[in-house]
Amino acid sequence: MIEFDGVEFRYGGGREILREVSLTIEAGGFHFLTGPSGAGKSTFLRLCRMALRPSAGRLRVFGVEAAEADADAVAALRRRIGMVFQDGRFLDHLSVFDNVALPLRIRGAPARERRAQAAELIEWVGLGARAHALPAELSGGELQRAALARAVIGAPDLIIADEPTGNVDRETAVELLSLLMALHRHGKGVLIATHDHELIRAARRETPVQVLRIEDGCVLAQGRRR
Ligand SMILES: Nc1ncnc2c1ncn2[C@@H]1O[C@H](COP(=O)(O)OP(=O)(O)O)[C@@H](O)[C@H]1O
Ligand SMILES: [Mg+2]
Numbered sequence: 001m002i003e004f005d006g007v008e009f010r011y012g013g014g015r016e017i018l019r020e021v022s023l024t025i026e027a028g029g030f031h032f033l034t035g036p037s038g039a040g041k042s043t044f045l046r047l048c049r050m051a052l053r054p055s056a057g058r059l060r061v062f063g064v065e066a067a068e069a070d071a072d073a074v075a076a077l078r079r080r081i082g083m084v085f086q087d088g089r090f091l092d093h094l095s096v097f098d099n100v101a102l103p104l105r106i107r108g109a110p111a112r113e114r115r116a117q118a119a120e121l122i123e124w125v126g127l128g129a130r131a132h133a134l135p136a137e138l139s140g141g142e143l144q145r146a147a148l149a150r151a152v153i154g155a156p157d158l159i160i161a162d163e164p165t166g167n168v169d170r171e172t173a174v175e176l177l178s179l180l181m182a183l184h185r186h187g188k189g190v191l192i193a194t195h196d197h198e199l200i201r202a203a204r205r206e207t208p209v210q211v212l213r214i215e216d217g218c219v220l221a222q223g224r225r226r
Helices: 041-048 071-078 096-106 111-124 140-152 170-185 197-204
Strands: 002-010 016-025 030-034 056-061 081-084 158-162 189-193 209-215 218-225
Touching: 002 041, 016 041, 016 056, 016 209, 016 218, 030 041, 030 170, 030 197, 041 158, 041 189, 071 081, 081 140, 096 111, 096 140, 111 140, 140 158, 140 170, 158 170, 170 189, 170 197, 197 209
Parallel strands: 030 189, 030 209, 081 158, 158 189
Antiparallel strands: 002 016, 002 056, 209 218
C-alpha cells in the first residue's frame, strides 16, 4: 500500500533526514513508527500522504507514484488516508460536530449524510455530550478523540496518527488505542508515530504489530511480534 524504495529526504538544501529508506507498509497492518524526538517521524508521515516528496528514490502510495502524482492524484490518495495531526488543526470558530463533518463537506457530501456520519462517529469516540462545544472548550484528550472521528469520517483505508497520545493521560491513551485497534479489526490499516513505548507494549498484548524505528535517518523494521 505504501512502498519506499531507496527514499532519501532533506528539507531544502539541509541535512539528510531520511536516507536509503526501502520498506513496504502493507494494507490492513497495524504499524508503529518510533524513534527519538527530531528523528524524522513526522517527516516520514508527511511523505506517506505526499505532503512532501522524496529528494531521491521512489515512493508509491496506493499505486500513485510520487514522481508523477499531480494535485488530483494526491487529493485522491489523501481521501484514502485519515490523518490525526499532532497539533489538532481544528477550525476554532466551528463546533466539534462541524469540524468532524468538515472533510465530507469539502467533498460535497449531502448535508443529511454529513450529519448522520458525524453524529455516529462523535458517539463512537465518546464525545456525544460535547458535540456542540468549540475546540477551545475541549481537553487535550477530548481533542484527540475529535481528531480521530474527523480522520475516520471519509471511510479511509489507512489511519495515520502523529503522536496521538503525546498530551493525554494514560487512561485516555489506552482508550484512543482501543479505538484504533477497533478500526484495525474492521480492516483499516493503522500507522502511529509515537515514542510512547508503553503504548506499543499495550498494543502488542492485543494484536501482532509491526514496529518501525527511525534512527540516524534509517528506518529499521523491528519485526512482527506479539
Ligand atoms: N519544515 C521543516 N524545514 C526544515 N527542517 C525541518 C522541517 N520540519 C522538520 N524539520 C527538521 O527535520 C528533522 C526531523 O523532524 P521531524 O520529522 O519533525 O521529527 P520527529 O517527528 O521524529 O520529532 C528535525 O531535525 C527537524 O528540525
Ligand atoms: Mg513529530
